[in-house]
Amino acid sequence: MSSFLSTAPRPPKPRNRGISHVMDSGLPLSAVRGLLESAAEYIDIVKLGWGTSLVTKALDEKLALYAAHSIPVVCGGTLFEAAYARDLIDPYKRWLTEHGITHAEIADGVVAIPREVKLRLIADFATDFTVLSEVGSKDANALVAPYQWVGWITDELEAGAWKVIAEGREDGSAGLFRASGEIRSGLVDEIAHGIDVDRVIFDAPTKAAQAWFIRRFGAGVNLGNVAPNEIIGLETLRLGLRADTLKSILLG
Amino acid sequence: MSSFLSTAPRPPKPRNRGISHVMDSGLPLSAVRGLLESAAEYIDIVKLGWGTSLVTKALDEKLALYAAHSIPVVCGGTLFEAAYARDLIDPYKRWLTEHGITHAEIADGVVAIPREVKLRLIADFATDFTVLSEVGSKDANALVAPYQWVGWITDELEAGAWKVIAEGREDGSAGLFRASGEIRSGLVDEIAHGIDVDRVIFDAPTKAAQAWFIRRFGAGVNLGNVAPNEIIGLETLRLGLRADTLKSILLG
Amino acid sequence: MSSFLSTAPRPPKPRNRGISHVMDSGLPLSAVRGLLESAAEYIDIVKLGWGTSLVTKALDEKLALYAAHSIPVVCGGTLFEAAYARDLIDPYKRWLTEHGITHAEIADGVVAIPREVKLRLIADFATDFTVLSEVGSKDANALVAPYQWVGWITDELEAGAWKVIAEGREDGSAGLFRASGEIRSGLVDEIAHGIDVDRVIFDAPTKAAQAWFIRRFGAGVNLGNVAPNEIIGLETLRLGLRADTLKSILLG
Numbered sequence: 001m002s003s004f005l006s007t008a009p010r011p012p013k014p015r016n017r018g019i020s021h022v023m024d025s026g027l028p029l030s031a032v033r034g035l036l037e038s039a040a041e042y043i044d045i046v047k048l049g050w051g052t053s054l055v056t057k058a059l060d061e062k063l064a065l066y067a068a069h070s071i072p073v074v075c076g077g078t079l080f081e082a083a084y085a086r087d088l089i090d091p092y093k094r095w096l097t098e099h100g101i102t103h104a105e106i107a108d109g110v111v112a113i114p115r116e117v118k119l120r121l122i123a124d125f126a127t128d129f130t131v132l133s134e135v136g137s138k139d140a141n142a143l144v145a146p147y148q149w150v151g152w153i154t155d156e157l158e159a160g161a162w163k164v165i166a167e168g169r170e171d172g173s174a175g176l177f178r179a180s181g182e183i184r185s186g187l188v189d190e191i192a193h194g195i196d197v198d199r200v201i202f203d204a205p206t207k208a209a210q211a212w213f214i215r216r217f218g219a220g221v222n223l224g225n226v227a228p229n230e231i232i233g234l235e236t237l238r239l240g241l242r243a244d245t246l247k248s249i250l251l252g
Numbered sequence: 253m254s255s256f257l258s259t260a261p262r263p264p265k266p267r268n269r270g271i272s273h274v275m276d277s278g279l280p281l282s283a284v285r286g287l288l289e290s291a292a293e294y295i296d297i298v299k300l301g302w303g304t305s306l307v308t309k310a311l312d313e314k315l316a317l318y319a320a321h322s323i324p325v326v327c328g329g330t331l332f333e334a335a336y337a338r339d340l341i342d343p344y345k346r347w348l349t350e351h352g353i354t355h356a357e358i359a360d361g362v363v364a365i366p367r368e369v370k371l372r373l374i375a376d377f378a379t380d381f382t383v384l385s386e387v388g389s390k391d392a393n394a395l396v397a398p399y400q401w402v403g404w405i406t407d408e409l410e411a412g413a414w415k416v417i418a419e420g421r422e423d424g425s426a427g428l429f430r431a432s433g434e435i436r437s438g439l440v441d442e443i444a445h446g447i448d449v450d451r452v453i454f455d456a457p458t459k460a461a462q463a464w465f466i467r468r469f470g471a472g473v474n475l476g477n478v479a480p481n482e483i484i485g486l487e488t489l490r491l492g493l494r495a496d497t498l499k500s501i502l503l504g
Numbered sequence: 505m506s507s508f509l510s511t512a513p514r515p516p517k518p519r520n521r522g523i524s525h526v527m528d529s530g531l532p533l534s535a536v537r538g539l540l541e542s543a544a545e546y547i548d549i550v551k552l553g554w555g556t557s558l559v560t561k562a563l564d565e566k567l568a569l570y571a572a573h574s575i576p577v578v579c580g581g582t583l584f585e586a587a588y589a590r591d592l593i594d595p596y597k598r599w600l601t602e603h604g605i606t607h608a609e610i611a612d613g614v615v616a617i618p619r620e621v622k623l624r625l626i627a628d629f630a631t632d633f634t635v636l637s638e639v640g641s642k643d644a645n646a647l648v649a650p651y652q653w654v655g656w657i658t659d660e661l662e663a664g665a666w667k668v669i670a671e672g673r674e675d676g677s678a679g680l681f682r683a684s685g686e687i688r689s690g691l692v693d694e695i696a697h698g699i700d701v702d703r704v705i706f707d708a709p710t711k712a713a714q715a716w717f718i719r720r721f722g723a724g725v726n727l728g729n730v731a732p733n734e735i736i737g738l739e740t741l742r743l744g745l746r747a748d749t750l751k752s753i754l755l756g
Contacts, residue, residue: 003558003599004587004592004595004596004598004599005555005558005583005586005587005590005592005595005596007558025481025482025484025485026290026291026481026482026483026484026485027290027481028286028287028289028290028291029286029289029290030282030285030286030289030534031286033534034532034533034534034535035532037532037533037534037561037562038530038531038532038533038560038561038562039530039532039561041561042559049485050488050493050494050495051257051488051491051493051494052484052485052488052493054255054257054259054488054491054493055294055484055487055488055491055493056290056484057289057290057291057293058289058290078493078494078495078498079257079493081498082257082492082493082498082502082503083256083257085498085502085503086257086502086503088256088257091256091257092256092257094256095255095256109495110495110498110499111498111499111503138495169495171459207675229529229530229531230529230530231530232529232530232556232559232560233529233530233553233556235559236554236555236556236558236559239555239558239559240586241554241555241556241558241559241582241583241586242554242555242582243554243582243613243614243642246582246585246586246589246614246615247614247615250586250589250590251586251589251590251615277733277734277736277737278542278543278733278734278735278736278737279542279733280538280539280541280542280543281538281541281542282534282537282538282541283538301737302740302745302746302747303509303740303743303745303746304736304737304740304745306507306509306511306740306743306745307546307736307739307740307743307745308542308736309541309542309543309545310541310542330745330746330747330750331509331745333750334509334744334745334750334754334755335508335509337750337754337755338509338754338755340508340509343508343509344508344509346508347507347508361747362747362750362751363750363751363755390747423711
């Protein structure tokens with residue numbers, strides 16, 4: 001970036017904080033190429049949303065493209081839940097390994113998994129994979145109390161998760177968000193009070209949510225479920241180069 | 253699809269049910285190439301939305317791309333309505349034929365066409381084209397009664413339509429939907445009670461609507477006005493590989 | 505456009521009215537190529553949104569692509585505001601010139617700039633650049649009175665702006681729009697009463713807003729912040745080839 005304007009430096013990849021976690025919900029290979037050409041340095045990890053990896057033609061070519069830019073890939077938590085519900089955890093792990101996938105998401109947003117089983121699965125996957133676990137229901141009506149979020153996140157980190165994703169769905173309609181899309185700010189405060197936020201990835205699929213978290217925690221907050229065509233926009237939010245964060249970040 | 257997880261098989265193309273009808277609202281050729289490369293087998297028919305075919309450069313190249321993947325193309329109903337209002341039905345049919353377009357949409361969502369005239373036009377087009385007719389106003393305030401929908405759909409199928417599209421607009425704001433986006437479920441029930449749903453394509457431009465119809469009618473429901481970048485997502489909904497249908501389809 | 509249906513002719517580029525001003529919020533080069541291949545003749549000017557130009561890799565290649573289609577480029581007003589707030593106006597102008605950028609947006613939607621300073625900056629930039637100035641706050645709660653909009657637009661045109669952009673944000677949530685997205689039609693009436701609308705670009709990032717302005721002012725209205733993937737759709741709205749304007753434009 002040659003510029004007339006200096007912005008606060010961002011740490012280089014691989015980053016431990018300030019992570020942008022991007023949702024690939026079925027991009028064609030040509031779109032992946034375009035995305036990486038323009039924005040690879042701003043993408044820390046890519047999620048192949050829910051079970052899209054199973055209907056993606058040329059999956060290995062797609063994985064190779066991301067690997068060529070040193071971007072790890074993780075399959076969506078719903079795929080893990082399907083494997084769990086069908087009693088296919090070992091075949092799932094073998095399938096991940098065969099495809100060279102190094103990260104795994106452990107979730108229970110749809111399928112009920114007893115807490116101790118989820119923690120054991122996190123520990124188990126953590127011996128072979130970098131684990132992202134997910135907390136918070138996909139059900140817009142399931143308002144889990146903040147103290148429970150904090151307890152669950154703490155337990156899952158202790159069990160071996162690298163980061164815990166605070167659920168927001170891909171449209172910002174549950175978990176961290178009210179059904180209206182509004183952020184449950186009291187919940188976020190409780191999480192930040194009880195846990196090192198560098199260990200949390202906040203689902204933030206809308207510009208409004210991204211800007212809110214950046215104003216709240218700064219450019220180094222970890223954000224998840226970012227749409228591919230908004231990764232450049234997110235980077236400008238982190239740098240204070242967009243109206244929503246200009247005052248608080250660049251001029252702050 | 254090589255996988256560790258088996259899903260219910262989908263019938264191969266050309267399908268008579270479980271049709272995904274995709275809206276091309278002006279895609280560049282390069283985007284069409286990417287779409288077909290990644291998802292051609294999940295696309296049953298493409299609509300060139302409303303009158304976009306007239307402002308699409310290299311229209312014949314675009315048509316050739318779809319044809320190379322055996323995907324039929326249909327122009328939007330609004331173009332038919334414009335031709336009707338301008339008394340250009342015969343030139344319109346010649347134009348379609350010149351471009352090798354084999355399907356035609358007959359609609360009256362904007363322009364008032366007497367019922368008997370619409371039925372005559374359906375029968376007339378059906379001698380040379382595969383006809384999709386459309387029922388339901390584009391006007392969010394025009395709440396047509398369910399028994400009328402059923403009567404109209406029945407008549408249009410008898411007149412020669414291959415399938416009837418139940419209107420929802422490209423943003424899910426009219427016809428099957430209330431202005432709020434909510435589905436008129438009582439209306440859908442009446443349609444399903446009176447008509448073979450394999451003969452109906454339900455406009456379902458949002459994920460929520462797609463999931464709702466799949467939970468209601470199963471993976472084999474015909475869905476219309478699907479955005480190109482959501483066709484992979486729709487296929488996962490049909491297979492139960494997405495949170496919204498995991499329980500009802502894959503684990504059902 | 506070879507067609508069976510004649511539409512009212514649009515003036516060729518470069519146009520002084522009927523301008524479509526497109527928002528590039530970080531498109532990959534390959535997407536720019538696709539966009540220009542399919543729709544260059546419908547694009548009058550491209551805005552590199554807010555500060556995205558500073559995080560765009562291969563910026564000069566992108567600028568060359570637009571230049572090859574004779575499409576001028578302007579950087580977003582937020583970048584100007586950042587330069588102003590940091591006292592970097594001269595470096596900003598040099599940076600624009602070094603990159604061959606001929607148009608400049610002068611805005612004060614986020615940073616407070618005294619009126620007389622803004623007018624002086626417009627006059628100053630106008631000696632070297634084609635100036636688009638922007639009126640209307642990005643703050644959804646800042647309801648500027650219509651007579652003030654008219655006064656400000658008049659002053660900025662007199663100071664040397666080529667066109668004045670009536671702010672609507674990239675999501676239609678402020679300025680011309682209420683927070684609900686509804687158009688402040690009384691405000692638009694006042695602007696049209698007091699000012700030659702050919703000198704105004706109305707931000708219209710949604711189809712509903714685009715259709716509203718075209719029904720109100722005809723195909724020759726200037727519209728801003730149009731999404732790249734909706735430029736074909738906008739052209740059909742201008743020609744009356746879409747349901748929303750079929751009656752008022754094509755059949756009017």
